[in-house]
Amino acid sequence: MLTIPYIRDNRETILKRLEIKNFRNPELIDQIIALDNERRSLQVKTNEQQAEMNRLSKEIGMLFKSGEQEKANQVKKQTTSIKQELETLEQNLQISNSKVNELLVQVPNVPHPSVPAGKSEADNKEIRLGGDIPQLAAGSLPHWELAKKYNLIDFELGVKITGAGFPVYRGQGARLQRALIAWFLDENTRAGYEEILPPLMVNEASAFGTGNLPDKEGQMYHVTGDNLYMIPTAEIPVTNIYRDVILNAEDLPVKNTAYTPCFRREAGSYGKDVRGLNRVHQFDKVEIVQIEHPTRSYQALEEMVSHVEQLIVKLGLPYRIVELCGGDLSFTSALTYDFEVYSAAQEKWLEVSSVSNFESFQTNRLKLRFREPGEKRPLLAHTLNGSSLALPRIMAALLENFQTPEGIIIPEVLHPYMGPGNTMIS
RNA sequence: GGAGAGGUGGGAGAGUGGCUUAAUCCACCAGUUUGCUAAACUGGCGUACUCGAUUAGGGUACCGGGGGUUCGAAUCCCCCCCUCUCCGCCA
Numbered sequence: 366m367l368t369i370p371y372i373r374d375n376r377e378t379i380l381k382r383l384e385i386k387n388f389r390n391p392e393l394i395d396q397i398i399a400l401d402n403e404r405r406s407l408q409v410k411t412n413e414q415q416a417e418m419n420r421l422s423k424e425i426g427m428l429f430k431s432g433e434q435e436k437a438n439q440v441k442k443q444t445t446s447i448k449q450e451l452e453t454l455e456q457n458l459q460i461s462n463s464k465v466n467e468l469l470v471q472v473p474n475v476p477h478p479s480v481p482a483g484k485s486e487a488d489n490k491e492i493r494l495g496g497d498i499p500q501l502a503a504g505s506l507p508h509w510e511l512a513k514k515y516n517l518i519d520f521e522l523g524v525k526i527t528g529a530g531f532p533v534y535r536g537q538g539a540r541l542q543r544a545l546i547a548w549f550l551d552e553n554t555r556a557g558y559e560e561i562l563p564p565l566m567v568n569e570a571s572a573f574g575t576g577n578l579p580d581k582e583g584q585m586y587h588v589t590g591d592n593l594y595m596i597p598t599a600e601i602p603v604t605n606i607y608r609d610v611i612l613n614a615e616d617l618p619v620k621n622t623a624y625t626p627c628f629r630r631e632a633g634s635y636g637k638d639v640r641g642l643n644r645v646h647q648f649d650k651v652e653i654v655q656i657e658h659p660t661r662s663y664q665a666l667e668e669m670v671s672h673v674e675q676l677i678v679k680l681g682l683p684y685r686i687v688e689l690c691g692g693d694l695s696f697t698s699a700l701t702y703d704f705e706v707y708s709a710a711q712e713k714w715l716e717v718s719s720v721s722n723f724e725s726f727q728t729n730r731l732k733l734r735f736r737e738p739g740e741k742r743p744l745l746a747h748t749l750n751g752s753s754l755a756l757p758r759i760m761a762a763l764l765e766n767f768q769t770p771e772g773i774i775i776p777e778v779l780h781p782y783m784g785p786g787n788t789m790i791s
Numbered sequence: 792g793g794a795g796a797g798g799u800g801g802g803a804g805a806g807u808g809g810c811u812u813a814a815u816c817c818a819c820c821a822g823u824u825u826g827c828u829a830a831a832c833u834g835g836c837g838u839a840c841u842c843g844a845u846u847a848g849g850g851u852a853c854c855g856g857g858g859g860u861u862c863g864a865a866u867c868c869c870c871c872c873c874u875c876u877c878c879g880c881c882a
Contacts, residue, residue: 405840405841405842408840408841408851409841409842409850409851411851412840412841412842412850412851412852413850413851415850415851415852416850416851418862418863419851419863421862421863422809422861422862422863423809423862423863424862425809425862425863426809426862426863427809429809429862430809430810437862438862440862441862442862443862444862444863445862448862611801611837611838732838732839742838743838
């Protein structure tokens, strides 16, 4: 969420930039400012009365100590009216605080000035196009057919064990999946990211910290017996490492990478988009997270983008990078680049990564700050994250694009991970 | 699952109703001293909100969380959460 001082000082800029996100609600902003003024005057009054109360209590203590019982009882009488007043004030202050907060969480993050206007996906701006779209031979198959043909993934078996959207990888399919995960992690480590293997379930506080609660509750699997949530992304446990943390400026940037399975209920998603690996309830993903100094976060974003890009290039997949327009930008993001790979048999672009700068929108809620030498107060850090990469759609594109009549060719970078001589699935 | 112990600043740790403005030690920062380092000494050392002028300097809250008793709570009472130890179970 945005900070109140920022809203107070930048009302016009915020309103103007939020229009890019198709968010027009000046009343909300003005209400926040008005409520905050009210809150502050309540706080001043409350603090004054508290100070008076403290003074009187101290006086009573002193009087009792020196044996002046009567005087003490007299002062005691004075406290009753103040006490009553204080009770009301404190209640109102609490109400005021929660009202401001309630409104504050409804304000989306302010997009970066470079974000193009637009309503939907169609208005996203293509930044780069790379790789060659393969000309598949006649009779080429979509990945779910290939998965069956080579016994790589069994979707029906997953239905039996768990339900739709929980594929079972086996044999070479399982091996290829593991190879991709290992290679991604190794590439990320080489790029300076520390590898994290976090818990796959998180408590309420963590889910709140990253904003997945209360709004996106329906997206997560809830383990009711212990009140834990299955993670929809590694972003939650990894980012929460730094909840309520004050870093030193020299610790920045923090760079973490994590492989985790991800669990998403995807309530309401049906139809042909969910075919095969296109949309599943459990999938593997390797995530990268950076915590950076506000003055360097956009540099970090570019660095993450080129890092993810070279992963796709090394795999040999045709891809495009788009900058999301205001309408397609998420509630929490200031600037997002999406990566899509081309799945040749489906003749479709599939989103495989989304790299974003959240600026201080997440860290404000997380209370993730850093101490700048010479600064009196800690400052909010910036957070960025992205997938590097989401496995199922990469797998889908690999299978489809690299199919030949003889079998599926495994990209060279994965050879060391596939076992000796294992360069083709046949 | 059963039994017990506990949760206090960055860390250790004292504090059972008002000389607490949370002692003390360690760590850290600045300074003094000093061939250098170290030691010693002096001072500083939390977070949030708020008043003030983005100063100086104040005020308030915070001792796991939430209630309660009281003029006054880290301290007493109630509820909840968490951690540790032992036993049981277990890859």
